[in-house]
Amino acid sequence: MGQRELLLAAEAFALPFYTEPHRAYHNADHVRAMLDALASRGLLTPVLSLAAWGHDLVYDPRAEGNEERSAEVFGGWLREQGAPPELEADVRTLILATRHVAPPTTRNEALLVDADLSILGADSQTFAAYDAAIRQEYSFVPEEAYRSGRARVLRSFLDRERIFSTSEFAGLELQARTNLTATLEHLQEKNRPT
Template identity: 40%
Template sequence: MRDLADAWRAAVQGAGATADNHAIAAEGSALLARWAEPHRHYHTLEHLATVLSIVDEEEAAAEQPDLVRLAAWFHDAVYDPHTPGDGNERASAELAVGSLVTLGVPTTAIDGVRRLVLLTAGHAAQADDPDGALLCDADLAVLASPPAAYDAYAAAVRREYEFVPDAEFRAGRATILRHLLELPALYRLPDLAERWTEPARGNLIRELGALDH
């Protein structure tokens, strides 16, 4: 994985930003600070780097890979576990708009990034949306991890919600897992779906079974 600051600059410039390098670097530093907030245990710089690396590996599947990269940068940029529903995704999308306007990114590109960020609220990418498919697949890659790594991910998410009573957390988490299992497809890109669907479903079913007991 490239240096994150370099990756940010390349994506912003690839999307058509007109701002100078200093302004681009300042926005990137502000984003990195958000991803490094102390209340994060899973939604961290490591998660960001993982999503970006998958986008890099699979960029041939995308129509506008730099917009997918920018959406990856912003998709969890606002992350407050106390926020209900899709409030974090909406706030992240609006942060993206403000930041990218400041950097002189064209309006059509900004609209594309905003749409992609909002898509991560439910991960229901359509079959005719390769950019959305790539972002959602990359964001959900952790679900296909080996069992020990998946369990570490689930434990990190629980730490982010440590203020939630156990019974309430179990019910909320189970709702999320069932939503993922009920998606028409967990992964949309054919090569990723072939490799990741079976282990991901196995992990989700295993965690759901543990939550229900």
């Protein structure tokens, strides 16, 4: 199977996962936004395309280990397609980098992670829609617990020296910090007793 055929097949394989009804943000639009973010900067490669389609393949907001399970399912699919073991390994490593638990260690990891986080640097209206979609995905979490957990996540990004690792995405840094700070303040205001 040629590269183009593999990429088309990957999208076809992944789309049913991304149309699950509980996905308000982690859907095909998110993957396409990542692909567009990379392509518009002249950075999109086949391995990054595959990793983007695979990175949120399994998404259950009630469970841990979504990226690991995504890497397993997508890796199994790549094997079935006869993809070289080194391609499968590269895609797995990239998918696991989107856990956002450690700084990226390679250029490709940094690019995929920055593309995944690029929504943080979107205009305030787009960011607000993203934030509302995340709340929808976690609608099963009581409001106070959600605000506390969400604040912790947002603060973890703000506490970084830099949110974006690559020069190509560095232009999003200021807007991302503005969005995160405003949202964090809003979450904390709701937590204050009246």
